[in-house]
Structure formats: structure tokens, C-alpha cells
Amino acid sequence: MPTRHARFITLEGIEGAGKSTHLAFLKEHIEAAGVPLVVTREPGGTALGEKIRELLLHSADNSMCADTELLLMFAARAEHLNKIIKPSLADGRWVLSDRFTDATYAYQGGGRGLPAARIRALEDWVQQGLRPDLTLLLDIPVAQGLRRAGARGAPDRFEREHGEFFERVRAAYLAAATREPDRFRVIDTAPEIPAVQAQLRAALAPLLAG
Ligand code: Z5A
Secondary structure, eight states: OOSSOOOEEEEEESTTSOHHHHHHHHHHHHHHTTOOEEEEESSOSSHHHHHHHHHHHHOSOTTOOHHHHHHHHHHHHHHHIIIIIHHHHHTTOEEEEESOHHHIIIIIIIITOOOHHHHHHHHHHHHTTOOOSEEEEEEOOHHHHHHHHHTSSSOOTTTTSOHHHHHHHHHHHHHHHHHOTTTEEEEEOSSOHHHHHHHHHHHHHHHHHO
């Protein structure tokens, strides 16, 4: 029997903020506390969701409408919620998701300029009130993030965007963190990795203690 109430944790951030780098550390740290954990990602996390991810990230056609992009994000999310997130939480397993709906507000809202009300309508419909318990926002100045990300391979459809796009995305993330200080923990990922891990440990401590 699970001893703690199952928690839904999300990891967010702009390009190059260090999500992939810190996901493995988070998994290890949470599991070391004896917590059964499912690690997943968006867009994706299910067989159909991964196909939608492929369309979203690697479509050769750069002219996808912003509304199409938004609807595909929520189509993948509906699958993810119903097949992975909700069943895992109901089973007492914690869920750590590499991105969730805050990414939609940041990228499709802040980045693409879609109205927040349109995103909220889909959020209410698809999530039926389910929200993360904790959101770790990995934050880094855009220029530094893009420098770090630039060291990787061929860019996907989002990674081909310009600095101003990521400035809008970052501003939207930080505004969300200011609006919901109880749910968000902003982690400064500009320092070296051990210093970032110390912040992550501190952010998780209250949940792991509870
Ligand atoms: N998207 C959306 O638009 N709307 C939505 O609703 C959702 C998603 C759910 C998915 O990409 C894309 O989908 C995403 C938004 C969009 N596009 N973008 N951009 P993703 O999340 O799968 O991929 P990503 O954003 O490119 O993130 P990533 O690959 O997970 O990782 P990262 O955050 O960019 O960073 P990293 O690969 O861990 O680190 C980058 C480099 O920096 C790497 O070489 C590290 O070794 C180095 N690094 C990291 N931390 C440090 C420190 N502290 N010191 C020194 N070097 C470091």
C-alpha cells in the first residue's frame, strides 16, 4: 500500500534550461525516498502521443497553424492523462512529467500569442480540474540557454525559433510562477550542476516529507 498521497510533479523551462540533464537526478532522488514513480513526457508519453509529438516537432512543413499546434498538444495530453497520469496517481504512484500544460501557456500563449482564454477552455475540458501538485520551473537567461542547447544536434521545429520567441516563452513562465507561488518553484539553472541539484532537493523536500 502506498504510504504517501500520490503526487503529480511537472518539470518546465525554456530551451537549454537543463530539463533532460536534471530529470535523471530527480528520478533517482525521488525513488531513493522509497516513492513509486512514473517518469513521462509531453508531448508524448503514450504510443499515440509519441506520434503526435513527431508531427509537432519534426514536421518538415513549417507552416502549421498555431491553433492546430494547440489542439495537437491537447490531443496528446488527453491520451496522456487518461492512459498514464490518472491511472498512475490512482494506483498510488507519483508522476514526474517532463512538461505539461504550463508549457502550452508559455509556448502557444506567450510564444505564439494565442489567447490564454482559448488555452484555459481546453485545459478545463481535457483536465477536468487535475493540476500538478508541484511545478519545477528551470529558469535560465535565454542567451545562456540557447548557447547550451546549441551544442546539441539538429534543431526541431521549436528549436528553430529565435531569441525573441524564447524571451516571450520565458516571460510567460515567470509570470505563471508569480501568479501561483504555492505550486511553482523557480530553480536557477545558470550555476553549475551541483548547485542546481541542491535547489531541486530543497524544492522536493516538503513533498517527500509529507
Ligand atoms: N511544447 C509546446 O510548445 N507546448 C506544450 O504544451 C508542450 C511542449 C508540452 C518539446 O521539447 C517541445 O515541445 C518544446 C516545447 C514544445 N520545445 N522547445 N524548445 P522537449 O521538452 O522534449 O525538449 P527541449 O525543450 O529541447 O528540452 P530538453 O531536451 O529536455 O532539455 P533542455 O532543457 O533544453 O536542456 P538539456 O539538454 O538538459 O541541457 C542543454 C545543455 O546544457 C546540455 O549539453 C547540458 O549538458 C548542459 N547543461 C545543463 N545544465 C547545465 C549546467 N547547470 N551547467 C552547465 N551545463 C549545463
